[in-house]
Amino acid sequence: MALFPYLDTNRQFYLPVGEGHQLYVEESGNPQGIPVVVLHGGPGGGCSPAMRRFFDPQKFRIILFDQRGSGQSRPLASIEHNILSHLLADLEKIRQTLDIQRWMVFGGSWGATLALAYLAAFPQYITAMVLRGIFLCRERDLDWLYTSKGAARLFPEAWHALEQQAPPGTGSLLERYYQGLQGAEAHRYARAWCNWESTLALMPTQSQGLGSDDELCMARQETHYFRADGFIERPLLDACAGSQVPVEIVHGRRDFVCPPEQALALHQVLPNSVLNWVEGGGHSSMDPGIAEALLMSVERLLRELV
Structure with missing residues (x-):
């Protein structure tokens, strides 16, 4: 079909x-x-x-x-x-x-x-x-995606890259990306965020650098929703x-x-x-x-x- x-x-x-x-x-x-x-x-x-x-x-x-x-x-x-x-x-x-x-x-x-x-x-x-x-x-589904105890164990290089490119600050990785995606470096953080998801989806990733507006949209909204457990x-x-x-x-x-x-x-x-x-x-x-x-x-x- x-x-x-x-x-x-x-x-x-x-x-x-x-x-x-x-x-x-x-x-x-x-x-x-x-x-x-x-x-x-x-x-x-x-x-x-x-x-x-x-x-x-x-x-x-x-x-x-x-x-x-x-x-x-x-x-x-x-x-x-x-x-x-x-x-x-x-x-x-x-x-x-x-x-x-x-x-x-x-x-x-x-x-x-x-x-x-x-x-x-x-x-x-x-x-x-x-x-x-x-x-x-659920909490376990978000932990799978955004903590070291989940998919990070299957894709360690990609997880390391996500951590290395994360915004500075305190709190969870999810919280730090949420904060960074509101600031001047938002497009750069968006590219790192979306590359992690592309890796898990078995899709091509992009070179490090500034993400597109579409990548910013995805990263900003995902962190907004997921830090609140999807509301x-x-x-x-x-x-x-x-x-x-x-x-x-x-x-x-x-x-x-x-x-x-x-x-x-x-x-x-x-x-x-x-x-x-x-x-x-x-x-x-x-x-x-x-x-x-x-x-x-x-x-x-x-x-x-x-």
Whole structure:
């Protein structure tokens, strides 16, 4: 099964959501098709045209948007008035603005985190979900990423580089990067931060130096959210337990960003979920095995919804 070809958007617009934030929103595919909203990762990752390629444009009404401070949303890299409750309210504002009664939710990594928080808050508006690279944002999940006791033991050179390039100061590595990403050297710290994540995702890294605005956005928002445990008020497994919404879970066996036990833990509390392991699969949605599994998951749910 091949990814669907790139297609032009039907429309693009900015949606004011308060506190000075404007969200970039785009629609493509069939205006009369099954609505699906795509939640990008990060926080701070932004959406891309490649995210549309998992959906048959003849059958789906595809909605992509950049979360607060991300991608083409304004203001870029802003962490002001930007916590999980804002993102959930923004999703509802988009749904209501587009006059959508219920929609499928598709998200990976932090996008899966946001999707689960949305499931806990607004299950009545969800027809089905496809979740990739499950990230529950628990203390143990953050420790895996940002302390010497986790992924650092698998990638010691990359971890050493992250430590060596860290902002000066006291406190945890996460806290020091958060502080440094507010100052004059923010772009330099952003490059170091994003290189660590790229290493875990088995993706190419960049040479040391100044990061792009997109890297700054990712690094600043991740540190902002993760130092506050994602601003999650109730553990996601508890909040979503017992939901009957159909959920397809796709997770790579070699996902070093989000260790696979998170996918199993989620599957065990969702009685109407299917867990699809991808042998040799990593974290990225463009990993060939992951992409194939996502396409098949969307197709299975489509058969249930039509």
